[in-house]
Amino acid sequence: MADTAGEPVMRRTRGLDRAFEILEFLRVKRRPMRPNEIASEIGAPRSSVYELVNLLLNHGMLDYEGGDGRVYLGRRLYFLGTAYAEQFDLMRECDRMLLRLSEETRETAQMCVLEGRKYTVAMMREGLRPFRISASIGELVPLPWTASGRLLLSHLSDTQILDLIPPEDFVLPRGIRLEPGEFIAQARKARSDGFFTFNSEIENFTQCFAVPIYQPDGICTATLCLVAPREDGLNNRDRYLKSLLTAASEISEKLGYGRETPGQDLPRERTGGVRAIDTRG
Amino acid sequence: MADTAGEPVMRRTRGLDRAFEILEFLRVKRRPMRPNEIASEIGAPRSSVYELVNLLLNHGMLDYEGGDGRVYLGRRLYFLGTAYAEQFDLMRECDRMLLRLSEETRETAQMCVLEGRKYTVAMMREGLRPFRISASIGELVPLPWTASGRLLLSHLSDTQILDLIPPEDFVLPRGIRLEPGEFIAQARKARSDGFFTFNSEIENFTQCFAVPIYQPDGICTATLCLVAPREDGLNNRDRYLKSLLTAASEISEKLGYGRETPGQDLPRERTGGVRAIDTRG
DNA sequence: CCTAAAATTCTAATATACCGGACATGTATC
DNA sequence: GATACATGTCCGGTATATTAGAATTTTAGG
DSSP: OOOOSOOOOOOOOOHHHHHHHHHHHHHHHTSOBOHHHHHHHHTOOHHHHHHHHHHHHHTTSEEEOTTSSOEEEOHHHHHHHHHHHHHOHHHHHHHHHHHHHHHHHOSEEEEEEEETTEEEEEEEEOOSSSSOEEOOTTOOBOGGGSHHHHHHTTTSOHHHHHHHSOGGGGBOTTSOBOOHHHHHHHHHHHHHHTOEEEEOSSOTTEEEEEEEEEOTTSOEEEEEEEEEEHHHHHHTHHHHHHHHHHHHHHHHHHHTOSSOOOSSOOOOOOTTSOOOOOOOO | OOOSSOOOOOOOOOHHHHHHHHHHHHHHHTSOBOHHHHHHHHTOOHHHHHHHHHHHHHTTSEEEOTTSSOEEEOHHHHHHHHHHHHHOHHHHHHHHHHHHHHHHHOSEEEEEEEETTEEEEEEEEOOSSSSOOOOOTTOOBOGGGSHHHHHHTTTSOHHHHHHHSOGGGGBOTTSOBOOHHHHHHHHHHHHHHTOEEEEOSSSTTEEEEEEEEEOTTSOEEEEEEEEEEHHHHHHTHHHHHHHHHHHHHHHHHHTTOSSOOOSOOOOOOOOSSOOOEEOOO
16 A cells, blocks of 8 residues: 655654664664664664753763763663562572572572463573583563473463464574474473473573472462583483472462462463563564 | 743653653552552653553553552663673672672671762672661662761862762761761871771661772772671671681772773773573573 | 442544754874 | 764654543441
């Protein structure tokens, strides 16, 4: 429906949207940038970006960094993010557990969640070995690429799973396509086993272990994971799984997730469940 | 002054400003709230707040929480805040050090900074003792109330210090006024001693220990602190101070703060491990 | 049930935020 | 010194975001 002639479809973007676009852009880039550079890379009017950057600086949402007119995410964002994390018992408990796990195993321990239609690492404690394995917190990754993906979706029906995962996400990093049916089968098995482990689809030399943390209603809110060098992971498989399972059950215990509380009508938590998915980059 | 007739000085507030006002308000309140409640408490038009809250929800900057139309800071803020903290070597190193300090001493360890004209706790690791002493990260506190306050300002001249601190902040929590001259003298002594310790102005039964982390230019970027029950703090004074001083000097070492590197503004290599492998569980 | 208050959605006007584009200022390259 | 490009500032017009207030729905009592 491209109208060849006429309609000068003037579209302005709301300041708020643009501002968050800038913040998200800097988060992905992971380095301070100049306003001019930001403007051209996100394809926004320069004058708008300059104005917004100044507003964000005034609010402490951006800070000058690198001393050359470059800006990066500001300290106030850090305080807001901390307040978010403090609010949730789950995150506080996981913080403790990740610490213990990484000390017990010397491997990198993670807490992972469903974010929209993707998987992401929410918390991480790096292992103590010389070559640490690490990932970016908040980076979105296709669910089939990850061990946790099997567990995070295991409470959904087959069709719900297929509706949730974008078809292209079944193509694994090495270019091979995973059959959706196979993925679902793995998810079912993971649910009944109470864990999932495989060698990473992303990095060939690493072994991943994931165990679920369930809410009372059976939804897998999050997973605890260990990421180990392959050899090492295989040698310690049982020990690692035991550590993970113990940690997960202690968290469930602590948060009262352990005992079923079916009586109360749960007020439809949005987090963790399938969120109404809105389209944004 | 009040114009009886006339000028209808219509003032609109920019969406961005109000949006951040909402976020900050929720941060201070530290609990989920309804849009309506937010609107009336911050004195903003209801229709505006409803619209902004919806925008913020779409961006993930707010999340529904408590299942009753109440909203609180969203997960995306957490990811942005994490990205901020990852960017700075100082914060990553402090995270490790706070952990070690809290394990060595079993006391609450903090990293504190100057935020505008106030003191604030930027990072914290709670102690292991049954009655933990803790504080809210990001909460602004008058500088004279804190041990770190002496160190954070010690690079300034007398007049700069007096200009920076709001006069009313010299009134301590118990209502007694601290003479500015006395505060400055303490700051000078702290600078030459390399630490400051006193029993808290805020909480009477606690002893505070603070040591500075200096940039190459001699500015005190941050402090490391221990907060202990009074009795306990006095008994272990030397040991605690030694732990803190060691930790601070290791951080300086690691970040190259130790040797003077004037003039150069190097694009730092990330300290710590080799970040070669990128894998998710 | 009814009534009142609280919470939310809708609507239309208008104050202004966003944007295009001109201008100014480096700072490299030849 | 001329050219090109990157960076930042400024300004006026207009598309639209903000707002007051009305309308609607939900909740709370009694």
